[in-house]
Amino acid sequence: MSEPQDRASGIQVIDRAVCLMQALARYPHPVSLKILAAECGLHASTAHRILATLALHHWVDKPSEGYALGSALVRLAARARPAPRWREIALPILAELCEALGESVNLTVREGDEVVYVERSVPNRMMRVEQVIGTRAPLHVTSVGKILLGAEGATAISRYAERTGLLPLTKNTIRQTEALIDACLTAAHTGFAFDNEEAEIGVGCIGVLVRDADGVPVAGLSISSPIERRQDHWVTHLQAAAKKIEARL
Amino acid sequence: MSEPQDRASGIQVIDRAVCLMQALARYPHPVSLKILAAECGLHASTAHRILATLALHHWVDKPSEGYALGSALVRLAARARPAPRWREIALPILAELCEALGESVNLTVREGDEVVYVERSVPNRMMRVEQVIGTRAPLHVTSVGKILLGAEGATAISRYAERTGLLPLTKNTIRQTEALIDACLTAAHTGFAFDNEEAEIGVGCIGVLVRDADGVPVAGLSISSPIERRQDHWVTHLQAAAKKIEARL
DNA sequence: AAAATCGTTTTCACAATATGAAATTATCAA
DNA sequence: TTGATAATTTCATATTGTGAAAACGATTTT
Numbered sequence: 001m002s003e004p005q006d007r008a009s010g011i012q013v014i015d016r017a018v019c020l021m022q023a024l025a026r027y028p029h030p031v032s033l034k035i036l037a038a039e040c041g042l043h044a045s046t047a048h049r050i051l052a053t054l055a056l057h058h059w060v061d062k063p064s065e066g067y068a069l070g071s072a073l074v075r076l077a078a079r080a081r082p083a084p085r086w087r088e089i090a091l092p093i094l095a096e097l098c099e100a101l102g103e104s105v106n107l108t109v110r111e112g113d114e115v116v117y118v119e120r121s122v123p124n125r126m127m128r129v130e131q132v133i134g135t136r137a138p139l140h141v142t143s144v145g146k147i148l149l150g151a152e153g154a155t156a157i158s159r160y161a162e163r164t165g166l167l168p169l170t171k172n173t174i175r176q177t178e179a180l181i182d183a184c185l186t187a188a189h190t191g192f193a194f195d196n197e198e199a200e201i202g203v204g205c206i207g208v209l210v211r212d213a214d215g216v217p218v219a220g221l222s223i224s225s226p227i228e229r230r231q232d233h234w235v236t237h238l239q240a241a242a243k244k245i246e247a248r249l
Numbered sequence: 250m251s252e253p254q255d256r257a258s259g260i261q262v263i264d265r266a267v268c269l270m271q272a273l274a275r276y277p278h279p280v281s282l283k284i285l286a287a288e289c290g291l292h293a294s295t296a297h298r299i300l301a302t303l304a305l306h307h308w309v310d311k312p313s314e315g316y317a318l319g320s321a322l323v324r325l326a327a328r329a330r331p332a333p334r335w336r337e338i339a340l341p342i343l344a345e346l347c348e349a350l351g352e353s354v355n356l357t358v359r360e361g362d363e364v365v366y367v368e369r370s371v372p373n374r375m376m377r378v379e380q381v382i383g384t385r386a387p388l389h390v391t392s393v394g395k396i397l398l399g400a401e402g403a404t405a406i407s408r409y410a411e412r413t414g415l416l417p418l419t420k421n422t423i424r425q426t427e428a429l430i431d432a433c434l435t436a437a438h439t440g441f442a443f444d445n446e447e448a449e450i451g452v453g454c455i456g457v458l459v460r461d462a463d464g465v466p467v468a469g470l471s472i473s474s475p476i477e478r479r480q481d482h483w484v485t486h487l488q489a490a491a492k493k494i495e496a497r498l
Numbered sequence: 499a500a501a502a503t504c505g506t507t508t509t510c511a512c513a514a515t516a517t518g519a520a521a522t523t524a525t526c527a528a
Numbered sequence: 529t530t531g532a533t534a535a536t537t538t539c540a541t542a543t544t545g546t547g548a549a550a551a552c553g554a555t556t557t558t
Contacts, residue, residue, distance in 0.1 A: 010298075010301060010302025010303075010305045010306075011262055011298060011299060011302045013260055013262045013263060014262060014263065014266055014299065014302045014303065015302065015305075015306075017263055017266075018303075018306045018308065021325060022325075024328075025324070025325050025328040025329075049259075049260060050260060050263065052259060053259025053260045053263045053264065054259075054263065054267075056259045056264075057259075057264075057267045058360070059267065061360065068329070069325060069326075069328055069329035070329065071329065071360060071365065073322065073325055073326040073329045074326045074329055075274070075383060076270060076271075076274050076318060076322055076326070077318075077322040077323045077325070077326030079273075079274040079318055080274075080317070080318035080319065080320065080322045080323055111307065111310065111320060116320065134324065
């Protein structure tokens with residue numbers, strides 16, 4: 001399938017190990033060494049050595065035929081960020097709002113300099129905006145991301161800008177640090193933000209935050225629609241939905 | 250804490266990466282680089298490089314302070330062996346049996362040449378046998394393991410013996426391949442097996458299998474007790490409990 | 499304000515380490 | 529049996545990860 005995979009340059013062996021496990025995750029059950037090696041562009045010998053090491057730690061299992069993801073992962077994942085069960089908590093509310101407005105509603109969480117789509121509800125219309133769950137987007141091109149950035153203050157935003165280079169996804173993506181600071185600070189102040197075709201031409205978003213009992217932001221809630229359908233008064237709906245989600249945390 | 254960690258010899262970097270993530274899993278929330286490096290006996294520089302690579306793939310997260318297990322793990326683990334939710338399925342039945350007999354009842358699943366304890370219920374008595382969940386034991390020293398081995402036939406058992414060397418845990422552990430084949434074949438034939446202080450002096454077990462709708466063994470169910478309290482008629486209780494679990498799969 | 503302290507990150511020369519071609523073994527078909 | 533395919537193991541090699549030390553950044557102390 002995909003040969004190059006993510007060529008993220010870290011420690012070579014680890015990149016390769018990750019690639020192998022991701023490949024494993026793509027298949028329903030057991031995969032042969034041959035296939036795995038091919039998927040990651042590795043020689044069978046190399047793949048075998050890496051998989052054998054992972055198997056040693058039970059990160060992969062070696063049933064009679066081929067390889068599969070191992071049980072140690074389950075134990076690890078259990079300890080990984082005790083994420084709220086968003087599906088149970090938020091999905092009904094996303095669906096409700098989606099139904100009411102006839103537009104896509106997304107729940108996102110921050111992760112480093114990105115925002116990850118964890119749940120969504122899409123309307124039953126021909127033209128609609130659809131986010132794939134698990135997808136990521138840089139903070140500065142999303143509504144929710146701007147509110148989050150705004151909360152960190154001007155200097156933090158500058159650092160973000162330097163660090164990431166503010167790479168533009170469309171001609172509307174904010175490129176100047178000054179402009180970004182402006183946008184983020186007002187976003188943080190008002191509690192909501194827009195995305196004006198900054199991530200993809202044609203789509204616009206409105207976003208607000210979901211906070212836990214201590215007021216710490218734990219997620220973002222946003223409506224994505226064709227830009228010409230967007231209506232400013234949706235903000236109040238969003239805020240109400242966010243309140244409902246907060247109540248269920 | 251523990252310096253040497255598991256010195257399983259595979260690819261060095263991977264061993265180290267695994268060690269770091271295991272260390273991470275031990276802590277409730279975010280851990281500093283310093284501590285992680287120390288726990289695994291690594292230099293800060295090395296630990297940093299490895300963690301940075303893992304972070305690249307979101308296997309660890311880097312919140313403002315320290316490191317934590319990343320979100321990619323949950324996505325991976327979701328694809329890992331679609332294990333039945335044993336806790337929900339079996340725990341009530343384990344508890345019931347445990348209550349009735351006043352002895353510890355364990356649920357195990359096979360993993361390679363080992364059996365892993367995944368659930369258990371312990372009685373409220375002073376002297377009792379307690380298995381730690383997540384612990385492993387070689388097939389040939391457990392009741393359940395012997396039934397599983399028996400199902401594979403004499404030659405497979407011989408291969409198992411060669412492969413593992415039948416390392417003895419107590420003076421009662423079966424050391425001869427012939428004896429093991431005998432024990433396993435009768436175990437497979439009768440559907441239950443014993444462990445006579447083969448894993449630990451003083452404790453005895455009786456075990457049976459739990460099978461899915463196709464008759465494939467998916468787990469083992471066993472009673473562990475001080476050897477002198479063990480009663481042969483417990484087998485029938487075990488079989489009844491196994492039936493109940495099977496009904497709930 | 500400087501100065502000092504502590505943790506994290508980057509750099510870099512070096513050798514230990516992971517690599518992959520090829521040889522070996524295991525598995526399975528014809 | 530032979531032949532073909534996949535999984536391991538071996539081994540010489542240079543590529544790769546290593547760790548000491550230095551730079552950096554954030555806090556605290558003087």
